[in-house]
Amino acid sequence: MQETELKLELSRSGAGSLLKKNPFGSSPTILQQRSIYFDTHGWDLSKRGLSLRIRQSGNERIQTLKAGDGAAAGSFTREEWERPVAGDIPILDDPQVRDLLAGDAPKLAPLFEVHIKRHSWNVLDGDATIEVALDLGKVVAADREAPLCEIELEKKAGSPAALFALARKVDLITPAHLGVLSKAERGYRLLGSVQGAVKSAATPLTSEMSAATAFARIAAACLKQFRLNETALGWSRDADSLHQARVSLRRLRSLCSICKSLFDDSRFDYLREELKWLASELGDARNIDVMIDRASSRALSSRLQEARDDAYAAVEASFSSIRARSLMIDVTEWISIREWRTQSDEMLHEQSSRDFASDVLDKLWKKVAKGGSNLIDADDETRHKVRIAAKKLRYAAEFFEPLYNSKAEAKRHRRFIEAMKSLQDHLGSLNDMATAPDMLAALELSDVAGAKDLFSADDKSKLLKDAAEAHDVFVNTRRFWR
Template identity: 70%
Template sequence: MQEAELKLELSQSGARSLLKTNPFVSPPTILQQKSVYFDTNAWDLTKRGLSLRIRQSGNERIQTVKAGDGAAAGSFVREEWERPVTADAPVIDDPQIVALLAGAGPELAPLFEVHVTRHRWNVTAGEAQIEVCLDVGKVVAADREAPLCEIELERKAGQPAALFDLARKVDLITPARLGVLSKAERGYRLLAAAQGAVKASPAPLTSEMSAATAFARSAAVCLRQFRLNEMALSWSRDAEVLHQARVALRRLRSLFSICTSLFQDSRFDHLREELSWLAAETGQARNIDVLIGRARDEELAGRLKAMRGDAYRTLEATLSSARVRSLMIDIDEFISGSMADASAMPMHGRSARDFASTALDRLWKKVARGRRLIDADDAARHRLRIAAKKLRYAAEFFEPLFRSKIETKRHRRFIAAMAGLQDQLGDLNDLAVAPGMLSSLGLLGVAGTQDLFRAYDKAELLRRAAEAHDGLVDIKRFWRSR
């Protein structure tokens, strides 16, 4: 059967507040649960997007196999298979499960455990039936453990919107952040090296799916990348973590822009505006990180580092705000729940590959028209830089739809040429915005700032940019047969 749920992360104190308030009308059923997760030593199951656990609650043991693409953000839609077992040892006798595990069964061994106290409610919200489970406990792997505090809202009947309405009610009682990690993923992360910056990954797209489904999957990957880096920022002020969080926002904003024609929904423009606001809120800390990397004057570097602390504290306050929490839930609802609403998507049935080809052509024309770079002004070069960035992201989003041998070869060349052009346009933009950036930080004219961008030779950058642009225009487009 298919499982549809929304996951939220709470603090331990938040869980206590929720239990004290109990907005779910009836008293909860309280269960003590222990879940043992199995895989091979080479982690073959998780590499295939599978998980296998045996969960004990009282004297009952249930074995569950789940299959998913690993791209979901807070809302998870996965296939799952359950059966009762009598011991903490997998039973692999169902032909479908045998085929799914593809020979891994004999090598399965317990890798980690999850111990929780589960508070469970069955909630009626209009015509919807929702199972609410608040889990408080820990994940244990070898000699390591990590706390766990999350709430899962699983729709049993009714419309998906009811899940998100209930999530917002929870967030009014205690801060609730969109969850992106399954319990299985938490265990694997505990076994692995410390997690740092999370880079973009491809979405599981196929040429047979609709354009709207391709949008939903790609957007979910972007949202997940942002949330994983946002989580890392709560314990690390690593500049690369912030950079990748910003990359995720830029990719998501670009995807919304690329797919504008798919939607006639009043929420669409609001979400785009909120994403732009959030991206701007991350800009100050990122600018300071960049300047610190370039500063050679010791006094200036010290001043920048002091400013960095203030900028990151401001950013942390923003990321923990109700506005950002609400935005994450709103985006997840848009890309998961409303995808099935045909009235919001008049082009729902259009194939992903056909849509991608049209979108790439449109973006390509904007970039290809950007000739005479040397004679253009800064504003025109900035517009070209933005168009090139959207084209690059579109090429990355839609790459899984163009997987023939010749398309793959052309795509590789195309991305390399795009990267070269973006590097040059990025350096030119840095020169153009440097005075404004320094002024906003109160550093204009301060000793040492003249060296921050001195290495740039604008005439040489313009020559290289024009050369990179001409090279890109001459490359064959991977999404066209000719």
Template identity: 70%
Template structure:
């Protein structure tokens, strides 16, 4: 069966506040639960996008198998198979799950446990009936453990928009962030290597997908990448995590721009503007990090490190703001509900094959980069920056839609195309750093600090010729979608 749910992350103080205020206007049931998660030593189930646990509550045990990555923004539904069991031993002969678990029966072993105190309410929100479960506890694996505090809103009847309406009410009482980690995810992260910055990964797309489904899946992946890096930044001023958080926002903004023909509702422009705002709030910290890597002046380095501390403080304040949390909730709802078009022509556009839509977009962007960068050396900084932005969109579009082009020849061409795009982007990025560094130094009131040569235009001619050469390589590289 399918479950329709939305996961929220809370601080433990927030959970205590919700219990004190009890906005659900009814008394919760309280149970303690212990869930033992099973997998092979090679994590076969995790690699298949599955989790298997046996949950004990009192004297009752239930085996639960779930599919999906827990990314609430992509789709509110996940497949779930529940089966009463007598003991802590997986039962694998259920016809509903045999195919999913094939080849693992003799190798399954307990890897970690989740122990929580669960408060549960059943409430009415608008036209919907919603089960609310707040879990406070920990994930335990051998001698390691991690705290857990989350709320899961599960829609039983009515519109899924009620889940987001309730989320906004809770967020007014205590900070509530869209959750992108399942309990299984938390366990695997606990027993695996320490996690830092999270880079974008390939999002699986199927040839029979329509444009709307492809967009929702890609947007969800961007949102998940951002939230994972935001979590790292909540406890560490990690340079790469900040960079990858900005990359995730930039990828999502580019996806919005690339797929703009799919949307007509007024929320599109607002969400894109809010994404621009949040990315800009992280911009100073990222620019300072880039300059710190380049400077050889001890005095300038000291000044930049002081400025970095202030910039990261401002970035942290933005990320934890009401505005940023509201943006994540709005995005998750907009991506998952998918009510972007109401007219028949618009619905037909959403339903068109994703590959057909992607090929048209890739062609359009390729022509703009090929033409706009044909004379890179003689362009002014502003025009060259516009070429850089378009090239970035093309690179992202190629990464987004690459899985739709599956033949052996298309796969080879895709790899070569990404390499060519990467070379062009690197050179255009270096030129942009040269162009923007003086303004950044001026903003930080560091223009007069000695030895600022690393941010001068001394290397500009060399970079310009390298960029022009990279553009020639890009134009000569075969397009994988044609």
């Protein structure tokens, strides 16, 4: 069967407020649950997007195998197989389950456990039935443990829009952040090294997949990357985590721009502007981090560190705002329900993802090739436009990489990304140099020793030459999609 659910993360105090106000129309059913998760020592199930657990509630034990897209964020649909079992040893005699495990059954062992106190309700909203589960507890792996406080909204019948309406009601009672980690993923992360900045990873795509489905999968992966880095920033003011949070928002905005021909609804422009707002809230902190790395004097570095503290405090305030939390729920709903395709050209939506990607990549390549033909003599604004176009092209090349998976295509893709990276690096350095004077002036640091070193004319002359050479290499690098 399939499950469709939305997950939200709460604070302990927030969960207490929710239980006190109880907006779900009835008293909760309360159960103590213990779940044991199984995998091989090499995590073979996890690598294939599978999770296997046995959950005990009272005297009942239910074994569940789930197969889903690990790139999904917040709201997702996935296959699952359940059956009662007598003990804490998996029973794997179902032929479909055996096929999914692909011979790993003899190597399975318990890896970690989840202990929770579950409060559950069944909520009726029009034609929709929603199962609500508030889980308070911990994840235990070897000698480590981590607290767990989340609420899951699972659609049992009716429209999935009811999930998001109920999520907004919860967020009005207590701050609720979009959840992107399953309990299984929490356990694996606890077994691994300490988590920091999370970079983008390839999203599973196939050439037979429609353009609309490919967009939804990539967009969900961008949301997940953002939320993981946002969470990491809650632990420490790490420059890499902030950079990757900003990158994830830029990737999502670029994806929406790249795929805008698929959209035909009134919410697209609003969501695009809100994503632009949230990304801009990270801009000052990122720019200051870049200048700190290049600062040549102790005085400038010290003053920039002070400014950095204020900038990161502003980022934290933005992340904790109801505007940012609502945006995550709104975008997840928009991606998941796909109302954007109701009035659009159905033939375009059902176009193969590979054909759609090739057309997109052709258009972006021509824009970068033509726009960067005279970088040395162009003004800063023109170079900035080329930089934005190059960024979109690189993101598109990364988004659609799995669609070009022959040996020759993979080799050409690596060379193309190397050429794009070199061009982007030089254009980025030129942009940092162009924006540094205004940034320093805004921080009242223009006259501090070492400030002018951030945008010297000699450095710019060399960067312009290097950027022009990188553009020549880019133009002469074979396109992997053709």
